[in-house]
Amino acid sequence: MTVKQLRAFLAVAQTLSFTQACERLHLSQPALSLAIKGLEESLGGKLLIRSTRSVRLTPEGESLLPLSKHLLAQWDNTEERLRQRFTLQLGRLSVAAMPAFACNLLPAALVKFRQQYPKINITVHDVINEEVMEMVRSRQVEMGIAFSTEGTGSLLFTPLFDDHFVAVVPATSVLNQATRLSWSTLLAHDFITLQRPSIIRRLLEQALRNQQMELPVAFESHQLSTVGRMVADGLGVSAVPSMCIGQMQALGARCIPLTAPGISCQVGIVTQQELSVAAHALRNVLLETVQAPSTPRD
Structure with missing residues (x-):
């Protein structure tokens, strides 16, 4: 059972007309008929009774109608939420940072990130350096900011300053x-x-x-x-x-x-190999925003 087949069935079930369903879905009559036939074959029985003058639902078709509405609504909602994540209109991101960075340099970077992507919510874990590494390694967070150490292993370390x-x-x-x-x-x-x-x-x-x-x-x-x-x-x-x-x-x-x-000591971003779109965007903001602190009393 495919989304295309369900959409074809729902259109016919709601309009009780193959002609109107074709117009709604922008499909040809043969393509619509083929989708309905494929759905019936995959489920094992007739869903529609079609005559030259009318279309009506079988009892099984009647039971499928509310389910198809629910399934397609869930699919459309999932599709839209993923599209919003890919376009940074929606999302959540967890970051671990050593307290020295979390308290002093991270807020300014988050201000810039929030200005660009106001719909992305961020959780910050301010933990010791070793815990930053472990949280990234165990995928509790997507990104960490820490001092460079020899224990990064398979993790990627991108220097900041x-x-x-x-x-x-x-x-x-x-x-x-x-x-x-x-x-x-x-x-x-x-x-x-x-x-x-x-x-x-x-x-x-x-x-x-x-x-x-x-x-x-x-x-x-x-x-x-x-x-x-x-x-x-x-x-x-x-x-x-x-x-x-x-x-x-x-x-x-x-x-x-x-x-x-x-x-x-070098400070940098610690990540796994693959990043979400939101994590990649925050990484870019950090690289653009965070500068090496100036030395007092030069």
Whole structure:
């Protein structure tokens, strides 16, 4: 049973006229008759009784009439919804992003996306870097934004920008007068950072270990906003990716470029091989919108 056959049957059943049904469907009489015959053969019996003067439904045809209306309405609705998805007039998209990106750079990209595609609804999961990868890998989300790691496997990683770490110090600290800071100077103060398994914490520890330096942690938190507030209130200093500069400054802390060593990592889009039309559109907006954060106090 095909959609074409059902449409032919419904047109004849509603008009009780092959001539009118042909006009409605823009079909020839032989094509319409062939569609009805094919439907009857596939179902195993007569649906219509046709004479030279009239057409009427058999009992089986009567029972098929409401079902055919329902099936064709569902088909038309499905067809229209898919057409709207392909033309970005309808849709839903799930994205996972590490909190540093979700809080600081993603909103501006979503504003631009929403302006272009107002009917696409987006769910954002702000989760740690490892969970971003896992959610994309398990197809819980179509797209992730994360730091580049060696564990991408079969996932595709599209670079957005290279981020670098900056020092975060209290506005009242003597360090706030410096235009640049070395790690040795920064680590002479109480250090505040994110708890493991944060990728930011791991990147810092690995880079400093390569320089035979240790990260002396005085305070830990799961949230960047808490780290920023602790620094702003004078509990110590920290280091965060430059994408977090605006967030740290809004909390009352100050950001200063770090040297010796300079620590950086690539930020990018993580996806499977195939993307929906909506996910592809968001990927393009991210590539067009997201820029490498500027360094304070050049």
